[in-house]
Amino acid sequence: MFDVAVIGAGVVGALTARELSRYNGSVCMLEKADDVAMGTSKANSAIVHAGFDCLPGSLMAKMNVRGNRLMEKTAQELSVPFERNGSMVLAFDDEDQKTLEGLMERGEKNGVPGMQLLTGDEARALEPALSKEVVAAILAPTGGIVCPYELTIAAAGNAMDNGVSLKTGFTVANAVYEEDGWTLVSEEGESVRARFVVNAAGLYADRIAALFGDTDYHVFPRIGEYMLLDRNQGGTVSHTIFQCPSKMGKGVLVTPTVDHNLLLGPTSENRENREDTSTSAEGLASVARLASRSVPGVNTRAVITSFAGLRACTAEHDFTIEPSAHAKGVVQLIGIESPGLSSAPAIAQEVVRLLGEMGLELKEKAEFNPYRTAIPRFRELDNDARRALIASDARFGHIICRCETVTEGEIIQALHKNPPAHDLDGVKRRTRTGMGRCNGGFCTPQAVEIIARELQIPVESVTKCGGASYMVEGKLKCEEGGNAKCAK
Numbered sequence: 001m002f003d004v005a006v007i008g009a010g011v012v013g014a015l016t017a018r019e020l021s022r023y024n025g026s027v028c029m030l031e032k033a034d035d036v037a038m039g040t041s042k043a044n045s046a047i048v049h050a051g052f053d054c055l056p057g058s059l060m061a062k063m064n065v066r067g068n069r070l071m072e073k074t075a076q077e078l079s080v081p082f083e084r085n086g087s088m089v090l091a092f093d094d095e096d097q098k099t100l101e102g103l104m105e106r107g108e109k110n111g112v113p114g115m116q117l118l119t120g121d122e123a124r125a126l127e128p129a130l131s132k133e134v135v136a137a138i139l140a141p142t143g144g145i146v147c148p149y150e151l152t153i154a155a156a157g158n159a160m161d162n163g164v165s166l167k168t169g170f171t172v173a174n175a176v177y178e179e180d181g182w183t184l185v186s187e188e189g190e191s192v193r194a195r196f197v198v199n200a201a202g203l204y205a206d207r208i209a210a211l212f213g214d215t216d217y218h219v220f221p222r223i224g225e226y227m228l229l230d231r232n233q234g235g236t237v238s239h240t241i242f243q244c245p246s247k248m249g250k251g252v253l254v255t256p257t258v259d260h261n262l263l264l265g266p267t268s269e270n271r272e273n274r275e276d277t278s279t280s281a282e283g284l285a286s287v288a289r290l291a292s293r294s295v296p297g298v299n300t301r302a303v304i305t306s307f308a309g310l311r312a313c314t315a316e317h318d319f320t321i322e323p324s325a326h327a328k329g330v331v332q333l334i335g336i337e338s339p340g341l342s343s344a345p346a347i348a349q350e351v352v353r354l355l356g357e358m359g360l361e362l363k364e365k366a367e368f369n370p371y372r373t374a375i376p377r378f379r380e381l382d383n384d385a386r387r388a389l390i391a392s393d394a395r396f397g398h399i400i401c402r403c404e405t406v407t408e409g410e411i412i413q414a415l416h417k418n419p420p421a422h423d424l425d426g427v428k429r430r431t432r433t434g435m436g437r438c439n440g441g442f443c444t445p446q447a448v449e450i451i452a453r454e455l456q457i458p459v460e461s462v463t464k465c466g467g468a469s470y471m472v473e474g475k476l477k478c479e480e481g482g483n484a485k486c487a488k
């Protein structure tokens with residue numbers, strides 16, 4: 001029996017498991033997908049919000065500001081790129097200016113440090129690409145950017161290195177309390193027992209809560225569509241550029257990423273299907289139009305991919321972090337939408353605090369190691385460091401992905417380092433293989449061969465993203481005695 005089972009291995013679940021790994025006891029993460037960071041944590045704006053948008057007094061505001069303060073140390077310990085590039089919110093008319101005044105007031109009440117109200121000219125002095133129609137702006141220097149799935153992977157990996165177990169492909173279908181703990185049963189009939197349970201299931205948190213008798217929660221998906229531009233566009237702006245928020249979200253932004261791309265989006269539209277992440281021509285056209293209002297020179301011809309992500313929204317528009325009203329030893333996390341990424345380090349600490357109050361013994365273990373060494377980024381090393389890396393392992397001298405300068409050595413580490421990748425997209429998220437302008441057109445065949453070799457599986461068994469997403473249908477030719485023969 002585990003002491004704690006964390007349902008969901010998104011950024012909140014992974015950071016919670018990591019926080020729990022500081023203490024004596026056994027912890028298990030249960031994830032329905034084939035990898036961590038496969039829900040909201042895979043596709044969002046990648047922004048560490050300053051905290052001026054949240055309603056003062058809300059749990060969102062408290063967790064956002066605290067999480068923002070914790071993010072830098074968290075990212076440093078996990079060797080995850082994080083930049084405090086600052087956020088700007090633009091005003092185009094008098095009504096927008098009133099909104100900015102309200103945001104300034106909220107930010108001050110929430111404890112957001114260093115906020116400034118700028119004129120349009122002052123904003124353009126910092127960001128020359130801004131529209132001439134901008135009449136005022138808020139500057140929040142504590143805003144930042146981070147890669148959400150890289151943070152999740154690193155947090156889960158550090159948790160595992162500190163003793164946490166990870167079970168993927170485990171969709172919790174039933175929960176039964178027996179004697180001194182919960183038996184969590186998957187759709188396939190596999191079971192895990194735990195004394196305490198943390199429900200960090202994101203879009204499915206209300207359905208998981210219902211298994212424990214908490215049927216009053218309701219989560220609905222809200223989609224956001226994005227356009228990602230080539231890395232040669234990453235210098236268009238240096239700050240994260242927002243428009244004034246609405247009740248549907250924080251508006252379409254223009255922002256650099258930690259990998260030096262430029263990101264535009266998101267749209268904001270409620271959907272019924274919790275798995276529907278399809279994009280639309282109308283949605284992407286809206287992203288391009290609204291982004292161009294903020295930054296008229298944004299080059300949407302440089303788009304290398306588009307994608308969509310779903311947020312776990314509730315009518316209350318606030319986080320719910322509380323013990324179950326009906327089930328012993330269960331913590332419910334409901335409605336962890338934006339700014340969930342920004343808040344995640346603080347939410348993890350709050351969950352552990354609650355578990356302590358509920359009876360979980362929290363005795364720190366001397367051997368806990370908060371640090372995680374990242375997979376080497378060959379493209380970011382100078383020539384001396386590259387030569388040293390190749391001398392240690394010649395496979396770091398074999399470039400597989402030309403667009404992103406990813407080596408065979410990096411792919412191999414991605415397949416063996418906690419949490420290990422199992423498919424092509426898993427390698428992509430860990431190394432950026434195939435994330436360049438050719439979208440994997442050149443590197444995919446070699447990457448597939450490396451995955452098959454390292455996992456000791458047939459090439460035909462390698463998938464793009466698990467399930468039946470096989471990359472190879474079968475062999476067209478084989479070599480027998482030096483002669484090529486068809487061998488379908």
